[in-house]
Amino acid sequence: MERPKATCPAINVLETPEAYQLELAAPGMTKADFDIHLDEEGDLVIKMEKKQDQNEQKKGHYVRREFSYTKFQQTMLLPEDTDREAIGAKVENGVLLVNMPKLKKVEVEKAKKQITIE
Numbered sequence: 001m002e003r004p005k006a007t008c009p010a011i012n013v014l015e016t017p018e019a020y021q022l023e024l025a026a027p028g029m030t031k032a033d034f035d036i037h038l039d040e041e042g043d044l045v046i047k048m049e050k051k052q053d054q055n056e057q058k059k060g061h062y063v064r065r066e067f068s069y070t071k072f073q074q075t076m077l078l079p080e081d082t083d084r085e086a087i088g089a090k091v092e093n094g095v096l097l098v099n100m101p102k103l104k105k106v107e108v109e110k111a112k113k114q115i116t117i118e
Contacts, residue, residue, distance in 0.1 A: 009048070009072060020082060020100040024048075024074075027094035034096060036089050039075065044087070046096070048072040 012023040026033075026048060035047040050070045078084065081102045089098045 008074075011074070017102075019102055020079065022076075022096075022098040022100065024096040024098070025094070026091065026096045029070075029091060029094070029096070031091045034089070034091070036098065038084060038087075042078065042084060044076045044078055044098070044100070046072075046074045046076070046098070048096075 010025040014021045014023070022044075024046065029048060029050060033048055033050045035045075035049075037045055039045050048070065049072075078100065079102075083101045083103045086101045087098065089096060091097070
């Protein structure tokens with residue numbers, strides 16, 4: 001009898017000038033199978049869970065019953081320049097896509113002022 005194999009989904013993280021983009025392989029998963037949130041420290045937590053119960057009736061009295069259960073959790077430290085209020089996610093073609101925009105760099109001009117000595 002073969003033991004079930006536990007594997008973690010493959011994750012890619014791409015950095016562009018505007019954002020960080022995370023791709024997580026999740027074939028067969030739907031958006032209802034995911035819980036994505038920021039924890040108390042502001043880190044990104046991705047949870048995935050799917051249960052399946054399939055019955056298949058064969059010829060005669062033979063019955064095959066197969067249980068499948070997938071559970072995964074990953075916590076990712078976000079870079080300091082991530083706009084945590086603008087993070088978004090979607091599931092598309094078996095891939096979870098998480099878009100994490102970067103904060104806009106605001107250049108503050110230093111005010112020039114002549115100080116009068118009294």
